Amino acid sequence: MRPKIYLFGDSITEVSFADGGWAASLSNHFSRTVDVVLKGHSGYNTRWALKVAERIFPPVGSGGAPALAVTVFFGANDACLSDRYAAFQHVPLHEFKQNLNSLISFFKKRWPETVILLITPPPIDEDARLRHPYMENPSGLPERTNEAAGAYAQACISVAKECGCPVLDLWTKIQEFPDWKEVLMACTLLRLATGIVFEEVVKILKEQGLSPENLPTEAPLFSDIDPEDPLKAFEGY
């Protein structure tokens, strides 16, 4: 069996196979040696991630496959401000650290030899958040700030150091580029993928009954999560 690299995270992970995405590049890089497997969950914070981890990554004896590595890339949603429109995604800083610790413990127990690579949330372009809100936002205030994202990035780094895990400080790395706001948009924007083969394969698979809309989702979709009662969608997990 070819070894795997799992990519566990939020929307930045979920869209990472979109045109020019980083996971696609990673798959290409390891194309002959590793299966790169996407486990991205748009809108998730670490609290919700902990709810689904057990099911997403079954024990090796129960059909699960051990991993060479897993990227743990959360925090962007945890860092939503607690008094803005996305407050239902907010996770307090101390709980964020606890949750990251719990995720690391889970993976270390599941796969003792696996590299657990933490990735900090990226910086926030607050103007862009206002230009492209994902919910109605009459307040005129962004739902997340760069300062808050930086605090969660620092927390992520400190947890990684405590646990002896490698960490990618994306918050700092991106801001080293003078034009980072444009770079960030290019990294996270969900561009609709096109191409002859893609469209044709999708069409034929759909004819065979295989399309995303008639396959069960592994974990609740962001659209299935009630902002008023987010944990409800996870009952039974």
Add this chain to the structure above:
Amino acid sequence: MRPKIYLFGDSITEVSFADGGWAASLSNHFSRTVDVVLKGHSGYNTRWALKVAERIFPPVGSGGAPALAVTVFFGANDACLSDRYAAFQHVPLHEFKQNLNSLISFFKKRWPETVILLITPPPIDEDARLRHPYMENPSGLPERTNEAAGAYAQACISVAKECGCPVLDLWTKIQEFPDWKEVLMACTLLRLATGIVFEEVVKILKEQGLSPENLPTEAPLFSDIDPEDPLKAFEGY
């Protein structure tokens, strides 16, 4: 366990996660429902594919995972002309059909419920083959022709029909575009993937000892296959 879609093929499959590639788009399309798993082997023909299929796709009881679908995308190398520089990749048309039949039988036995989607080889831009040879070519003649690729595409279609499998006639589909030679180049050209996250993740994984050059390859690389004795690299499979 999340179901899988396997992509089994030659270099057009192997590079399909490169920037803008079709497998990346497919992964993105199914990002919440299916693991799209790359099994691309640059330079392979159907004869070699048959040699490695058993190991690449282990039985479900032995750690292998059943698939929702598998794309079988060979023929471009089989169609290399038998009297040109890439003759060692050539597989006669009647054997190509037999081999496709054998691959379909293998998958049907392995996973009785799985959709087996055949994809024909693409058309050949003969001028481009001369401009970009992958081996020394003093003959001034292309190692493959569009006519030959068309014959293999027709054979692929007839096998698919005999076996009741869906088929994507890529040879015809691409040529419906007036500017297909440019489209083809855009589809198959291996563009080096870039991007901040990709480069950083690769760097850190490499620091952890995880990089393609120190991981075993699942099946022989094209560079490991001796044009004089291609089957030698497959001894032990």
